[in-house]
Structures are given as C-alpha cells and as structure tokens.
Amino acid sequence: xxxxxxxxxxxxxxSGTSVKIECRSLDFQAxxxxxxxxxxxxxxxxxxxxxxxxxxxxxxxxxxDKFLINHASLTLSTLTVTSAHPEDSSFYICxxxxxxxxxxxxxxxxxxxxVL
Amino acid sequence: xxxxxxxxxxxxxxxxxxxxxxxxxxxxxxxxFWYQQHAGxxxxxxxxxxLDGLEEKGRFSSFLSRSKxxxxxxxxxxxxxxxxxxxxAAMDSNYQLIWGAGTKLIIKP
Numbered sequence: 001x002x003x004x005x006x007x008x009x010x011x012x013x014x015s016g017t018s019v020k021i022e023c024r025s026l027d028f029q030a031x032x033x034x035x036x037x038x039x040x041x042x043x044x045x046x047x048x049x050x051x052x053x054x055x056x057x058x059x060x061x062x063x064x065d066k067f068l069i070n071h072a073s074l075t076l077s078t079l080t081v082t083s084a085h086p087e088d089s090s091f092y093i094c095x096x097x098x099x100x101x102x103x104x105x106x107x108x109x110x111x112x113x114x115v116l
Numbered sequence: 117x118x119x120x121x122x123x124x125x126x127x128x129x130x131x132x133x134x135x136x137x138x139x140x141x142x143x144x145x146x147x148x149f150w151y152q153q154h155a156g157x158x159x160x161x162x163x164x165x166x167l168d169g170l171e172e173k174g175r176f177s178s179f180l181s182r183s184k185x186x187x188x189x190x191x192x193x194x195x196x197x198x199x200x201x202x203x204x205a206a207m208d209s210n211y212q213l214i215w216g217a218g219t220k221l222i223i224k225p
Contacts, residue, residue, distance in 0.1 A: 009212055036158060044151070046158040093213070103155065107205070109212035 003027060004096050006108040013084055014116055021079045021111045023050075023094030029074035030096035034105070035067075038091045050077040074099075084115040118142045120216035122204050127222045128194055136189045136202050136219045144209020150178055150189045151203040153218070159203055162189065191221075199223045 003026040013019050023033055031052045036044040048069050049057040056069035068080040077096075081088055094108045119141045128134040140148065147166035151159035165171060165180035165187060177190040191198055204216040 009210060034158075041161060041164050043161040044159045104218070105153075106217075107203075107213065107215040109214065112211060 004094065004106045004108040006092075006094060006111050008111060009109065010112040010114075012114045012116065015085055016083055018080055018082045019084055019113060021081070021092055021094075021113075023077045023079070023096070023108055025075045025096045025098070025106070028096075028098035028100070028106075030098060031074060032102075033071060033077040033094055033096040035069065035077075035079050036093045036095070038093055038110070044093060047079075050079075052077075081113065084113070086115045089113055089115045118206075118208060118214045120204055120206055120214050122202075122216040122219045124217065125220045125222065127224060128191075130194055130196060130223055130225050132194050133190065133192050134194060134221065136191075136204075136221070138187045138189070138204035138216055140185050140187070140204070140206040140214065140216075142206045142208040142214055145182060146207040146209065146211055148178075148180055148187045149203075149205045149207070149213070150187075151205065152198075153201045153203060155200075162202075194223050196223050196225070 005024045007022045033050040035047045038044050046059050047062045050069045050071040052071040058064045071077045091110050093110045095105045097105050122138045149164050150162040153159040163178035165178050170179045175192045180187045201218040201220050203218045205213045
C-alpha cells in the first residue's frame with residue numbers, strides 16, 4: 001500500500017536553532033499534504049495544509065513565520081521549525097492523500113522533536 | 117516488516133453494535149491507538165491501549181491482546197454521527213507510529 005515517510009524520526013536540538021522535517025510520499029503523488037502536531041494521548045492538531053506550487057494554509061493560532069512549510073514537489077513537503085523553543089517539543093505527523101484517491105489519507109510515522 | 121491490517125469498509129445499522137478489528141506486526145511495541153476521522157477533519161483520539169484487556173469509555177471500548185497482535189474497537193448504540201473512518205495505529209520500539217489504512221464505517225438508519 002501507499003507509504004508516507006518522515007525524516008528524521010527523532011531530533012534533539014538546542015533552543016534557538018531551526019529544525020527541518022521532511023515528509024515524502026514514496027509511491028504516489030500528492031498536491032496536498034497535511035502537518036499535524038500531537039501531544040500524548042490527544043487528538044492530532046492540524047497545523048497547516050501544504051500545497052504544491054502555492055503557499056501553505058495555516059490553521060488559526062499557528063505562526064506561519066515560525067513553522068515554515070515548503071511543498072517542493074508532488075512527493076515532498078518540508079516543515080521547518082524556526083528558532084525552536086522547548087514548548088515546540090512535540091510529535092509532528094504528516095499525512096497525504098494520493099492524487100488518484102483524494103478521499104484517503106496516508107499518515108507518516110511521525111517525528112519526535114525535543115528542544116533543549 | 118511492520119504492518120497493520122484493518123477492514124477497508126464496514127456497514128452497520130443505527131442503534132446496533134459494531135466491532136472493528138486491527139492486527140499488527142511491529143518491531144517492538146509501545147501501545148496501540150484508535151482515532152476517528154470525519155472527512156475533511158483531523159483525526160480525533162479515541163483510545164490508547166498498552167496492556168492486555170478491555171478499556172471502556174462511554175459507547176466506545178477498545179481491546180488489546182499483545183500476544184496475538186490484535187486489537188478491536190467496539191462501538192455500541194451506533195449513531196449516524198459515528199459514520200467516519202476509524203484509524204488503528206501501533207507504536208513501535210522507536211516510538212514511531214505504524215498506521216492502518218483506516219476502516220470506513222457506514223451507518224444506515
């Protein structure tokens with residue numbers, strides 16, 4: 001079946017640095033990818049919708065200058081957490097619906113970010 | 117390899133009970149999650165099981181058998197609003213989520 005990968009799987013960084021997280025669809029193309037943040041045992045919180053060839057759409061309360069999203073191709077979206085702070089520590093998950101089946105979403109394994 | 121299996125689609129009647137099964141194979145195990153996702157919305161957390169047994173939470177219950185690599189989500193007194201996709205996800209030894217493809221549940225009056 002369709003696979004979505006994320007890289008890195010976990011990252012530890014110092015406060016004030018920037019971290020880039022990649023989301024790739026491995027065997028399908030996606031014009032849209034979604035970025036979520038998850039706190040332990042809680043629902044996934046949609047942060048933004050990444051659109052290939054155009055600007056990302058951010059949910060209310062999510063700072064677009066802090067969470068930079070670039071949908072570089074039909075198989076790659078990146079989320080960059082700029083000037084990371086300890087409160088940005090979380091589990092970040094992406095998902096993507098294939099072009100051929102936009103009603104289905106495939107989720108990535110997640111990236112665990114720890115900001116010291 | 118790591119794998120999660122759950123039925124693609126199920127149909128049930130309003131007021132009835134439905135059980136959605138999920139089997140998993142992972143490298144290590146750090147718990148199993150169930151989420152509900154309505155079309156166009158983010159997944160909503162339903163349950164987390166890491167120990168064997170049944171956990172009940174209102175109309176929804178979740179069961180886990182670690183030795184069998186098996187879980188199910190039980191929905192009672194079905195309501196039309198329960199029509200959604202139900203996602204099963206297992207967390208492996210690296211705390212990575214392995215996702216099932218989701219079960220689309222259709223509720224009929």
